[in-house]
Amino acid sequence: DFSQALEEIKPAYGASEEEIQEVIQNGIIEFDSEIHEILEKGKLFVNQVAKSERTPRVSVLLNGLPGSGKTVFAATIAWQSQFPFVKIISPDRMVGFSEAQKISAITKTFNDSYKSPLSVIVVDSLERLLDWTYLGSRFSNAVLQTLLVLIARKPPKGRRLLVLATSSLGQHIVDLGFSEVFDASIKVPPVSHLGQLEVVLRSVELFASESELRETLRQLSSAGFPRNASEAETPTLPLLVGIKKLLSIIEMARQEPESAGQRLMNALF
């Protein structure tokens, strides 16, 4: 049966469990119902790959601002798939690689996946894999071409593959030709109103007392930040902060408990 096949395959080419777990260890704070929906969509794509006869390969792009949580979503969906082959292609593990070495590492991961009946590959941070820089729109065309072909390529007969890529390239995704190779794309949202912020603040317990929390939110509200989703559409003062950045700001504020609220607000302006 399936789980047995899984057992046998793993030793052969190893689902890099540790790597994935490291990425997802800090968990996901559900500061909005959208967060849940992203994971649900992920499950649908996992099912499609596992079941549909006609689409043995499905590729999905997760895009959003820097630090909005793209990597953690991709890794979580991959992990929850329970597919026997799950790998992350990450720039973190390619520091100092030459263009040729990068291409070879990327290609190897795809080729390895073809040995498993069911695979997920997370292609993390297209911008860094491509050596992208806005100044002069420079990037590695060789890596780009490799990714364009590999993401679009059908796996061999009997093999199924889900590709989850992350990117903060925005519209450049189209200019670079990526839009043709993805079957679907999921938008990862930033924290954009005080209702969401409150969920996060409670979750990480920045403030010692409820009153401090209340007071901070009140001040942010009177400064003009949107209080809820509908206000966020036409904000006096927009709040657009990636969850990763927000968590980092909170940790800095935590260093000075007496003035945490003040520090937090300074950083948000």
Next chain:
Amino acid sequence: DFSQALEEIKPAYGASEEEIQEVIQNGIIEFDSEIHEILEKGKLFVNQVAKSERTPRVSVLLNGLPGSGKTVFAATIAWQSQFPFVKIISPDRMVGFSEAQKISAITKTFNDSYKSPLSVIVVDSLERLLDWTYLGSRFSNAVLQTLLVLIARKPPKGRRLLVLATSSLGQHIVDLGFSEVFDASIKVPPVSHLGQLEVVLRSVELFASESELRETLRQLSSAGFPRNASEAETPTLPLLVGIKKLLSIIEMARQEPESAGQRLMNALF
């Protein structure tokens, strides 16, 4: 006789049957009479190569939007030719190749074809073979020059060659100098009205009931999508979707049978 020659030649340099069959295995849905005409035109070119004394080399370009079915048409025409030498030059098989390796692989295929009295070469996806990217109009000039010379080059005495190339480069084909090397070009159309869509939907049996199908088409129609070819010329809301993308959308919709119609419609807007 001919078939005997075929037998003898095959072992020597192998018509890559598997490769071709893999490409054409999903078949062609005849959602329009144009589909049939493309295959007929293909046969004419096959005949011309086989018979005309003056044109031992004929080259044809299949162009169309991404996912419109260019590769499957080229492969089908090649397969139906029953020529002893049939090969696909595909970026899928050149991942990670250096420029020099690509050129050498392409050149080898043409040189191999010169050993057979009758050959078809499918040059698939000029844009990927060239490492083309719209951003900065970058491409490999060395591969371009190789293709320009090889596609235009007459095979040696007594040898005949049909070249079928595919591309979604649109007008860039002219800028790149390809227009001079092709004897003819065939336009591969996207699905552009609901009549065609209906043929496809019936063919893949997305809906469990006729009423669901009807309802979905009715809603799409009232949304403004053209109902037939003549409406498609001046559409309220244009429908322009490659068959490959359409089939992918359908498979996603199939994952949630209860709301398949809705999913399909969301994806088409």
Next chain:
Amino acid sequence: DFSQALEEIKPAYGASEEEIQEVIQNGIIEFDSEIHEILEKGKLFVNQVAKSERTPRVSVLLNGLPGSGKTVFAATIAWQSQFPFVKIISPDRMVGFSEAQKISAITKTFNDSYKSPLSVIVVDSLERLLDWTYLGSRFSNAVLQTLLVLIARKPPKGRRLLVLATSSLGQHIVDLGFSEVFDASIKVPPVSHLGQLEVVLRSVELFASESELRETLRQLSSAGFPRNASEAETPTLPLLVGIKKLLSIIEMARQEPESAGQRLMNALF
């Protein structure tokens, strides 16, 4: 005497007769008196090289639209010179060469020619030798510089050399600096009126009956194509087709004898 010298030289560095004959085998259809004049001009240059003391090197550029017959003219003039050394430098024989290999092959041909008292070198398709592409005006500067020097360089004492180059680069010839290195240039014309077309059609016997030919010409005429040279100067609908393309169109039309006229006309619009 001369012919004896010729005999002796040939074995040493071989006039590549086969190569030349292959190019000229399809012959030249004299669809206009200009065609004859080109060959006559060629003979004058051959004589000048053979006789003038002051110009041991003459270089001539044949330019014209793609497929207008430049290569066949250059090869024919070269062949008719009956010089002991006749060689074609052709991109067809340099596929996959690196820049350095191209330069070395080109240089070798010129150096070899210096061993013969009388030589013709056909430098075919400057645009392909240079890896020229209109998109971004890219080209190999190293090959360009090599050609500029070699075409302008005087052969050693007692040696005489005619260089015949072909190009469809139009005005770019000047930008690239070629205009300074050629002593003269010959324009190769396309088929530009129905009178010329008729000569070609009769010559290749596309139509089974005289009436079919007449009818086709009549229709083309009433569509607005110029009937003769004077009409071609201010045409309602210009006819500008290289003879090579025209012959290819004719062969395609020939595949459907019943509708050959129609096919021909479609292709000409």
Next chain:
Amino acid sequence: DFSQALEEIKPAYGASEEEIQEVIQNGIIEFDSEIHEILEKGKLFVNQVAKSERTPRVSVLLNGLPGSGKTVFAATIAWQSQFPFVKIISPDRMVGFSEAQKISAITKTFNDSYKSPLSVIVVDSLERLLDWTYLGSRFSNAVLQTLLVLIARKPPKGRRLLVLATSSLGQHIVDLGFSEVFDASIKVPPVSHLGQLEVVLRSVELFASESELRETLRQLSSAGFPRNASEAETPTLPLLVGIKKLLSIIEMARQEPESAGQRLMNALF
């Protein structure tokens, strides 16, 4: 305990004490209260790294005009951290390195730091590490990508890292994509009014007599230089000089004690 761990680790991969001490040996003149605040902020980040569970990696950018003292601040904060691993990545020690050698040296420093429980890395002078030049906005993209990944990369489990980078790139920091990888940024101010200048002049004892000092300041004041912070906001004649440049000017002036005031003033205009 902690200090013992420190002892043990040092021999293994050496905190380069000498290197750091060399940088900080000339000390910091507290010409403004801001100077003190910078060092205090530095301590907060050091604490955050040492204590916060959620932010095992904190990265801070020190930016300011050339010669404003960025390097000395970064080195001082690093030194005062008393972390067992403290290293400076400096262009001074990479003269003549190839791009690959630079990348390898940078990467090695980060990898070495992962062996220590607590580390500080000073990434000094991003502009020189990147081979940045304003003329044509040239820079090494390979070094840029390496820094972007390494500065953002989380250290392995149980390791903590503070990255202190310095730069005078101003807004180009954003174009180059650095703004995403820093958790915070500190502005290093130039000397901008005569009150600050006076502190510096007294500290380095340029003038032999109080009257000379007074007279020089008086002249500078009447020339229009701002006398204090509030005047510096809308100065008649702005004073904007890095402390490094200022100290160099003072040393030149010192060579001619009789006209030191005059020399100083000439250099400040």
Next chain:
Amino acid sequence: DFSQALEEIKPAYGASEEEIQEVIQNGIIEFDSEIHEILEKGKLFVNQVAKSERTPRVSVLLNGLPGSGKTVFAATIAWQSQFPFVKIISPDRMVGFSEAQKISAITKTFNDSYKSPLSVIVVDSLERLLDWTYLGSRFSNAVLQTLLVLIARKPPKGRRLLVLATSSLGQHIVDLGFSEVFDASIKVPPVSHLGQLEVVLRSVELFASESELRETLRQLSSAGFPRNASEAETPTLPLLVGIKKLLSIIEMARQEPESAGQRLMNALF
């Protein structure tokens, strides 16, 4: 004495007499008094190098249209110097050289010259040595820098060097930085009026009879070509042809004696 020194030196590093003689063998037609003056100026520079204590190195640029005779003038001045070391640095002898090989050959010639007490180096055709092309203003910066340094460099103590460079780069000479390294520049004029043309035609004896010559000149005059230097300043129809091109045209015309005048005129328009 001097001539003895000359004898001894020659065998050591060879004045390449043959090479020079080959260049100057066709002689100089004195079609204008300017021609004589160029050679006289040349002698002055030769004397300056030989005698002035303060200028052991003099560098002169000969510039003019392509084919105006720059090379023959430089070679003639060099030859007439009777200096023991006379060499031509010519692109003709560097075909197929890599950039590094070119630089090494150029450098070697200069270093060799330093072994002779008196030397002339002809640096022929700066544009070709630099791989210059107008399209995109491409050139070899490495060769340029080498020439800029070598032409400006003082020879070692006791050595004297005259550098004669030729170029048709016009104003680009300034852009490329050459204007700073030449002590003087000489303009080589084209044939610009019929008086000069007549001298040339008589000298090469194109026409069999005086009347033919007269008739041709009369026709050219009535076509509007300037008859003398003063008319050439504001010509109806300018005549601007390099002597090299003119001599080539004459040889072509000579092939058809009966219509030589006509051919000549066609070519001049």
Next chain:
Amino acid sequence: DFSQALEEIKPAYGASEEEIQEVIQNGIIEFDSEIHEILEKGKLFVNQVAKSERTPRVSVLLNGLPGSGKTVFAATIAWQSQFPFVKIISPDRMVGFSEAQKISAITKTFNDSYKSPLSVIVVDSLERLLDWTYLGSRFSNAVLQTLLVLIARKPPKGRRLLVLATSSLGQHIVDLGFSEVFDASIKVPPVSHLGQLEVVLRSVELFASESELRETLRQLSSAGFPRNASEAETPTLPLLVGIKKLLSIIEMARQEPESAGQRLMNALF
């Protein structure tokens, strides 16, 4: 004592006396009091390096028009310093070097200097060291970065270094980032009025008689050239000639003693 230390050090890494003497052998004509001041300023910087504790490294830029005497000033200041280590980094000694070889030679000179307690390095002609060309603002970024770091780098403890660089790059010095690395800059002036010219002419004794000199100056004056410094500020006809060019012009004029005045004037217009 100091002079003994000097004796001991020299053999070890040699102050290249010959090299320097060669550069300064032709002497400096004091055609203006400014000339003297430049040398005095030089001495101040030498003293600063030798004495100030706080500035063990001082870097000075000498900039001016081509041929204004920058190199001779830098070499003279270096020579007069009597420091044990004096070296010139000159493009003249790097002809044909690759980028890497240049960088290595430059770096070696700096590293060698660190072995001497007191050193001067003349970095001659930044533009040629950088392979600078105005056309397209091309230059070697690798050499630039090396110079930026080395000129700014503090020598090791106990070592002192004066860097004297020369350049005619004008404002490009700023664009290239050099302005940040120099502590001071000295402007080297051209000959700009007839008073200065007269000093030069007398010094080199171009004219045989006082009357000839007077007459020439009178003519230049009436032509509109400025007679003195104040006229030079708003000249009718500006005189702006580097002393090097002027001396070269004078030597040419000297070749024709009878018309020396005329020749001189022609060259100055």
